Every structure is written in C-alpha cells, then in structure tokens.
Amino acid sequence: MIRLIFIGLLYCILSILHTAAADTKKPQEKLSVAQVKADFEQLYLGLQAGSYDLYVNHPKRAYDQDYQRMLDSIQEPMTSLEVQKLFMRFTALADIAHTRIDFPVDDYRGFMTNDGKTLPLTLTITDTSVVIDDYLGQHENIQSGDHLIAVDGTNVRQWLAQLGAYIAADDQFILNSLLGGQVGAYTWLHDGERDSYLLRARSAQSGEVYEVRQPTLAYSQQQPVSNAEADAASLPRDYDIIDSAIGYLKPGPFYNVFAESDKEIWDTEEYVRFIDEAYQHFLAEGVDTILIDVRNNPGGTNSFSDPMIAWFADRPFKFASDFRVKVSELAKRANQARLENENTDNTISHKLAKFYAAHEPGEIISFPLEEAQPNPSNRSILGHDIDVYIAIDRSSYSNAVSVAAIAQDYGFATVIGETTADFATTYASMESFRLDHSGISVGFPKAHIIRPNGDLKAGGVVPDIELELNQDHDGDLAKIVAAIKAYNQPF
Numbered sequence: 001m002i003r004l005i006f007i008g009l010l011y012c013i014l015s016i017l018h019t020a021a022a023d024t025k026k027p028q029e030k031l032s033v034a035q036v037k038a039d040f041e042q043l044y045l046g047l048q049a050g051s052y053d054l055y056v057n058h059p060k061r062a063y064d065q066d067y068q069r070m071l072d073s074i075q076e077p078m079t080s081l082e083v084q085k086l087f088m089r090f091t092a093l094a095d096i097a098h099t100r101i102d103f104p105v106d107d108y109r110g111f112m113t114n115d116g117k118t119l120p121l122t123l124t125i126t127d128t129s130v131v132i133d134d135y136l137g138q139h140e141n142i143q144s145g146d147h148l149i150a151v152d153g154t155n156v157r158q159w160l161a162q163l164g165a166y167i168a169a170d171d172q173f174i175l176n177s178l179l180g181g182q183v184g185a186y187t188w189l190h191d192g193e194r195d196s197y198l199l200r201a202r203s204a205q206s207g208e209v210y211e212v213r214q215p216t217l218a219y220s221q222q223q224p225v226s227n228a229e230a231d232a233a234s235l236p237r238d239y240d241i242i243d244s245a246i247g248y249l250k251p252g253p254f255y256n257v258f259a260e261s262d263k264e265i266w267d268t269e270e271y272v273r274f275i276d277e278a279y280q281h282f283l284a285e286g287v288d289t290i291l292i293d294v295r296n297n298p299g300g301t302n303s304f305s306d307p308m309i310a311w312f313a314d315r316p317f318k319f320a321s322d323f324r325v326k327v328s329e330l331a332k333r334a335n336q337a338r339l340e341n342e343n344t345d346n347t348i349s350h351k352l353a354k355f356y357a358a359h360e361p362g363e364i365i366s367f368p369l370e371e372a373q374p375n376p377s378n379r380s381i382l383g384h385d386i387d388v389y390i391a392i393d394r395s396s397y398s399n400a401v402s403v404a405a406i407a408q409d410y411g412f413a414t415v416i417g418e419t420t421a422d423f424a425t426t427y428a429s430m431e432s433f434r435l436d437h438s439g440i441s442v443g444f445p446k447a448h449i450i451r452p453n454g455d456l457k458a459g460g461v462v463p464d465i466e467l468e469l470n471q472d473h474d475g476d477l478a479k480i481v482a483a484i485k486a487y488n489q490p491f
Contacts, residue, residue, distance in 0.1 A: 030077035035437040036086075037074055040067075043087055043442055046433050047099065050330040050444040052364070053427065057095035057170070066093055081107050083438045085189065088166045091442065097422065098430040098445035100168030108185060111193070117216035118184035119197055120223075123148065124471065125176035130156045132201065133180065133471060136222035141212050145204035152198050163190055170423060170458060177394045177421035181471075239278035243481050247282030247290040247386075251275065251308055254300025254399045263341055272307045279311045279381060289484060290381070292403075293391045295417065295469075295476070299398025306372040309406060312381050312388045316371035317410050319402045322450040323367045325352075325429070327359045331446045334431035367447070387488065388413035391480050392461060393469050397422045402451075404461040409452035414487075416480055418469045420460035424451035 031039075044067050047054050055063060070090055078086070081104060088101045112118075120136035130148045151159040160179065163186040169175035179186060187194070196215045203210065237252030259265040282290055292308070302319045309317065325331075335356065338349045352367075359365055374380065381388075390407045392400070392415060405424040407413035429447035434440065450456060465483055469476045 028079040028081065030079050031083060031437055032077055033074055036078050036083055037071060039083065039435040039437045039440070040071055040074065040087070040090075042435055043090070043440075046330060046442060047091065047094070047444055049361075050326070050328045050431065050433065050446060051094075051096075051099055051427075052324070052326045052445050052448050054094055054096075054099065054444075056427070058093050063093060066090065080438055080440075084440055085166065087435075087438075087440060087442075092166060092168045094168065095170060096427050096445060097168050097170050097174060098426075098428050098443060100443050101440060102443070103166075103185065103189070108188065111188060112219050115218040115220070116188065116193055117195075117218050117221075119187045119194075119214065120217045120221075121183060121214075123180040123183055125160065125180045127172075130160070131204075136224075137214060137217060138223065139212050139214060141203075141210050142199070142201065142214070143204065147202040147204065148199065149202060149209065150200040153200075163187065166190070170426070173394070173460070174421040174423075181395075237274065239281065241282075241285050241287065242291075242477075243485075245286070245288050246481065246484070247278070247285070247287040248293065249275075249278050249282075249290060249308075250293045251297075251305070253298050254302070254304035254403075266301060266303065268303055268307070271304050275308050275311070276379065279379075282386075283381065283384060287386060289387045289389065289488070291389045291391060291480070291484065292413070293477070294396050294400040294403055295391055295393040296395040296471075296473075297397065297400035299400050299402075299422075302372070302399060302402060305399055305403050309403065309412065310372060310375045311379065312386075313372075313374040313410070313412050314382055315410070316373055317406055317412070318369045318371050318452060319399075319406055320369060320449045321452050321454040322448075323369050323429075324364055324448040324450070325355070325367045326446050327356055327363045327365065328361050328446065330433045330444070331431050332356045334433065389480075389484055390415045391477075392417040392420050392463060393471070393476070394418055394421045395471070396420045396461075398428070401461055404463075405451045405453075408461060408464065414465065415461060415463040416465040416483060417463050417467055417476075419462050419466070422460060423458050424461050425449065425455055425458055 067090070070086060084101060084104050091099055091101050121142075122133045124131045124133045132142065132144055132146045132148055135142050135144050148156050150156055163183070164175050164179050166186060166189060167175055167178050169178060187197075194216055196213050198211060199214050200209065200211045202208070235250070236257040238250045240248050242248045256265050256267050256271060258270065259267065290312070335349055335352045339353060355365070355367060374382075377383070388407070390404050390413050392404045396404065397420075401420045401422045401424050404415050404420065408415045426449055427445040427447070428449050429445060430443045431446050432441045432443045435442065465487060467479055467483055469479070
C-alpha cells in the first residue's frame with residue numbers, strides 16, 4: 001500500500017537546477033476573474049468530497065469564512081502563478097500535510113536557471129530559536145549558528161509565518177522542518193525577486209546583536225556546503241562497513257530513484273537486488289550490528305521497504321493496524337488513471353478498484369491489508385546475533401516514518417535519533433485532481449492510517465534512544481554510532 005511520498009522541496013531544487021527551463025521572461029497569460037473563481041469553487045468542493053476529514057484541524061465554519069474572504073479578493077485577472085499562490089494558502093489552512101498544492105517547481109526552475117537571486121541561507125527552526133544553519137553567502141559577519149532575530153524590521157517569527165502560510169503541515173513542528181531548509185525558495189514565492197534583505201541576528205560566538213544588508217544571490221554565486229555534506233547528499237543510497245563491525249545501510253527513498261518514466265517509479269526489481277546485496281555483504285563481513293539510516297528520507301511505498309524489513313523481521317507484519325479509506329468519485333478517477341499505466345493484475349490499484357466498486361461515495365471503510373512475510377532463513381539475519389538499529393530524524397517523512405514505526409511496534413529493531421516531524425498515525429494515501437482552467441493539481445488524503453500498535457494519537461515516532469541531532473550528516477552519524485556502542489556496553 002502506498003503511503004504518500006512526502007518529498008521535501010530541497011530534493012526537487014537540487015535536481016531541477018541541472019535541467020533546461022522555459023523562458024520565464026515571456027509575459028504570462030492571465031486567467032479571467034470568472035475562470036479563477038470557477039477553479040476556486042472546484043478546489044473547495046473537491047477537497048470536501050475527497051478528503052478523509054477536511055475539517056479535523058480547521059473547523060468548517062472557519063474554512064467557509066476563509067473561502068468567502070479569499071473568493072471576494074479575486075477582483076482582476078491573475079497569472080497561473082498568482083492563482084497557485086492563492087490556492088496554496090487556502091489548502092494549507094486545513095493543517096493536513098497531505099491536503100496540499102505543491103510548490104510551483106517549474107516556475108522556480110525557470111527563475112533559478114535564468115540566474116534568479118534568492119536569500120542564501122537555510123534555517124533550523126524550533127519552538128525556542130531560529131538559527132542560521134547553512135550560510136551560503138559571503139558576508140563576514142554572518143556565521144552558521146547565529147540566531148536570526150528579525151528580517152526587514154519584522155520579528156523573525158512573524159516573517160516566517162508569512163512564508164509558512166503556503167506550506168501544508170499538521171503542526172508547527174512539521175512546518176518548521178519543511179520551511180527551514182527551503183527559506184530561499186519560499187522568499188521567492190512570497191516576495192518575488194528582491195535585491196536584498198535586512199537581517200538582524202545575534203552572534204553565537206560573542207552574543208552581540210548585529211544588522212547586515214544581505215544581497216540575494218544566484219545559485220552560481222552561493223557558497224557550496226562542505227564537501228562531506230555534498231558527498232553524502234549526492235548518493236541516493238549506499239551500504240558500507242563502518243566502525244569495524246557495523247553494517248551501515250542507507251536505503252534512500254522508497255521508490256525507484258533511477259526511473260525514467262512514471263511507469264518505472266514503482267518498479268522494485270533493482271531496489272530489492274540492492275537491498276539483498278547489502279545484507280549479504282554484512283553477513284559475509286560478520287557484522288554484529290546493522291544501522292539502517294532513514295534520516296532526511298522523503299519516503300515512498302512499502303513495496304520497497306517491506307523487503308528490507310523482511311531480512312530482520314521475526315514474524316509477519318503490516319505497515320498499519322488499520323487503513324481507513326473514504327470512498328469518493330475523485331479517488332476512483334485517480335485510481336483508474338493509475339490502472340491505465342499498469343501492466344499487472346496483482347496491484348493495489350486493482351484491489352482498490354474492486355474496493356471502490358463495492359462501496360458508495362462518502363462511505364469510510366477499512367481497506368484489508370495483507371501481511372508482509374519474513375524472509376526464509378537463507379535470506380535473513382535471524383540467528384546471526386546481529387542487533388538492528390533504525391536512525392531517524394525530524395526530516396524522516398512518510399514511509400520512512402512507517403519503517404521506524406513498524407520496527408518499534410513489532411520489536412524488530414531499536415529506533416535511534418530524534419522524533420520525526422511527520423506522523424506515524426496520519427491522514428495520508430494522497431490522491432489528486434486537476435482544476436479545469438488553471439490546470440493546478442490538488443492533493444487530498446483519502447485515508448486515515450493507524451500505526452501498527454493501534455495508537456490513534458497523531459504524532460511522530462519517538463525513538464527508543466533519543467539524541468539531539470544537528471542536520472549534520474557525518475557529525476550526527478558519529479553521534480549515533482557512539483550512542484549505539486554505549487547502549488551495547490554491559491553494565
């Protein structure tokens with residue numbers, strides 16, 4: 001069963017800068033007021049019809065008022081980007097990560113590849129601080145680790161709230177996690193191209209408060225992150241022996257990262273071969289520990305992660321204790337579109353088609369989940385006295401969160417790291433529909449996924465061994481390895 005790929009925008013940005021872009025200097029055609037309003041009505045009606053529970057976090061009365069207020073604001077023709085920005089803010093009001101309109105990647109690609117300039121920094125945003133994470137500019141006063149206080153004279157929290165209004169998120173923790181690494185992209189979305197921003201910050205070294213006028217920079221002008229970080233980010237997946245006896249497995253996204261077409265993205269053949277090769281290598285090297293690293297992982301589908309778990313599972317398992325689906329015509333149409341691109345009868349899409357045919361729109365029914373089976377002994381690490389750990393962080397999303405929840409709830413492995421921003425029990429399994437005039441794709445969650453232990457409370461996976469991580473790949477990995485070694489020391 002597919003859990004939505006919760007791909008962070010950063011993954012898209014890093015790849016789109018190397019592709020050709022349309023000429024964004026051409027004036028964009030505008031949609032008429034009537035067209036924009038018709039799409040807005042279609043958007044709201046579609047969200048109500050398809051979403052499992054659109055109003056779980058934002059009451060219907062408030063949503064209706066927001067709809068009318070935004071509808072009344074449509075007074076003149078708008079470009080497709082202007083429409084997308086308005087509709088992004090509206091869908092984000094639901095406070096559901098999978099009720100969303102995605103960031104306009106094509107427009108941003110065109111902007112960046114035509115030397116568009118953005119604010120050259122990323123942030124780590126928490127309840128208590130806003131810290132400059134990677135500083136990619138050249139101003140000598142600004143250092144990574146400094147605390148950002150204000151931007152253009154506006155308190156940093158108020159400034160961030162303007163950017164965060166475009167992002168669909170279940171709570172502030174998820175929103176902070178998504179926004180922090182994408183500040184440059186969202187300042188462009190909100191402000192367009194600016195020459196500079198006035199930053200007020202407190203030095204992490206001296207404690208002194210300073211103000212600097214930071215010019216925006218093109219991608220080619222921004223300073224790269226450290227070579228170690230760049231190397232770590234460049235490999236979608238990898239395995240190795242680290243610290244003498246630890247088998248390190250970075251499975252990467254749980255979909256085909258080498259796909260050249262939509263039909264190939266869920267092809268597991270090459271991925272399963274990679275996973276088998278990694279475990280066989282670990283057994284041949286006689287490791288006593290395996291560390292599976294799903295930090296900074298966007299997720300995917302359990303058809304990829306189940307074969308990885310099957311190597312250390314000691315009994316059958318499911319990614320959820322319950323998978324409650326709302327039947328709708330929009331979900332049916334989205335599923336039918338998938339069926340037209342599939343060549344096998346044994347798929348979830350075919351099972352969903354039969355499921356939908358047996359129920360009426362508006363019904364909420366538990367979809368039957370099949371148990372995944374442990375591997376046979378010749379493809380299993382059971383009996384080899386190997387401890388398994390799953391490393392997670394705030395940027396583990398979607399199916400990566402499911403992997404950690406399965407490992408923890410079934411007792412298959414020890415989870416280590418920091419609490420995930422994304423939820424284990426969540427509204428997900430996103431489908432989409434397209435608006436008639438603007439062509440904008442709108443995502444909605446058709447299901448309520450309950451984590452394997454049956455906990456109905458929305459929340460991230462809390463690790464068995466909690467660590468304070470800094471989004472520093474190698475530094476955090478060293479901290480995780482040290483914690484594993486300390487955890488395994490006899491008393």
